[in-house]
Amino acid sequence: MQGSDSSGIDQRFQVRRLELSDKNKGFIELLQQLTVCDSVTDKDFEDRFHELSSLGDDHVIAVIEDDQSGMIVATGSVFIEKKFIRNCGKVAHVEDVVVDANTRGMQLGKKIVGFLNDHACSTGCYKVILDCNVDNRTFYEKCGFKQKEVQMVKYFI
Amino acid sequence: MQGSDSSGIDQRFQVRRLELSDKNKGFIELLQQLTVCDSVTDKDFEDRFHELSSLGDDHVIAVIEDDQSGMIVATGSVFIEKKFIRNCGKVAHVEDVVVDANTRGMQLGKKIVGFLNDHACSTGCYKVILDCNVDNRTFYEKCGFKQKEVQMVKYFI
Numbered sequence: 171m172q173g174s175d176s177s178g179i180d181q182r183f184q185v186r187r188l189e190l191s192d193k194n195k196g197f198i199e200l201l202q203q204l205t206v207c208d209s210v211t212d213k214d215f216e217d218r219f220h221e222l223s224s225l226g227d228d229h230v231i232a233v234i235e236d237d238q239s240g241m242i243v244a245t246g247s248v249f250i251e252k253k254f255i256r257n258c259g260k261v262a263h264v265e266d267v268v269v270d271a272n273t274r275g276m277q278l279g280k281k282i283v284g285f286l287n288d289h290a291c292s293t294g295c296y297k298v299i300l301d302c303n304v305d306n307r308t309f310y311e312k313c314g315f316k317q318k319e320v321q322m323v324k325y326f327i
Numbered sequence: 328m329q330g331s332d333s334s335g336i337d338q339r340f341q342v343r344r345l346e347l348s349d350k351n352k353g354f355i356e357l358l359q360q361l362t363v364c365d366s367v368t369d370k371d372f373e374d375r376f377h378e379l380s381s382l383g384d385d386h387v388i389a390v391i392e393d394d395q396s397g398m399i400v401a402t403g404s405v406f407i408e409k410k411f412i413r414n415c416g417k418v419a420h421v422e423d424v425v426v427d428a429n430t431r432g433m434q435l436g437k438k439i440v441g442f443l444n445d446h447a448c449s450t451g452c453y454k455v456i457l458d459c460n461v462d463n464r465t466f467y468e469k470c471g472f473k474q475k476e477v478q479m480v481k482y483f484i
Contacts, residue, residue: 210411217415218409218411254354254358254372255361256365257365263408265410287481290483296484298481298483299481302476310479316479319460321456321474321475322457322459324473326453
């Protein structure tokens with residue numbers, strides 16, 4: 171039974187890349203569960219969407235649409251930084267991972283992070299990094315990460 | 328006298344963007360003081376240089392050339408991440424800051440980070456972030472940063 175449950179969840183919650191129409195499926199409202207995210211006009215959303223899409227595999231936003239409700243219930247992004255160090259290596263930066271409060275406990279966060287990790291690996295990055303608050307450390311350890319450095323921040327506004 | 332010393336140092340160590348010819352001025356050898364950085368062929372350097380240059384203000388590598396020796400003695404990079412959160416805001420990521428061991432104690436690191444911060448601010452970022460080891464926290468605090476989160480990493484190789 172466990173097997174069929176798990177496969178049912180896999181069927182219901184599939185990871186794919188963000189699409190323009192996701193704005194009407196609660197994508198912005200989901201981001202509002204993460205941090206300050208004012209409502210975005212359709213024009214601003216389209217402009218930013220196309221700007222990011224033009225970066226191709228160098229900037230990917232993953233989402234999970236709930237097959238039952240048609241709403242976006244999880245998201246996370248990854249972008250690829252190109253360096254001179256490590257033999258002109260590449261590093262993947264994971265950002266803005268959030269799972270809808272109503273669908274937590276179904277491993278959707280792990281699914282999103284796994285998708286982003288796979289993308290980072292397949293594009294030849296030598297590592298993937300992210301910053302999180304201490305409370306989320308255990309979750310990322312389950313996703314294969316280890317704590318390494320500290321994050322420093324300077325706000326302009 | 329302090330004034331003229333300081334102005335002499337300012338004159339000798341000016342910050343500018345990376346140029347193609349900096350490969351022959353010790354740029355790669357400087358990065359080797361930071362981390363693993365194999366020697367890079369001229370072709371690989373040029374390719375990566377042009378790839379990054381094509382991003383314009385979204386990826387800037389700053390360097391300081393010692394006016395006396397003609398060598399690159401400090402560097403740091405910043406790239407701009409575009410988001411949907413914060414009213415389609417932008418975040419600057421500072422990476423790969425290093426000062427040549429022979430020119431430490433002359434505030435060159437502060438000069439480089441100040442240049443990158445100014446760039447982040449002038450391009451409309453709402454914050455600038457970086458990851459560093461705990462030993463460098465005090466330096467970045469002097470540059471106006473505060474510790475916030477923890478960095479998690481997963482290596483593929």
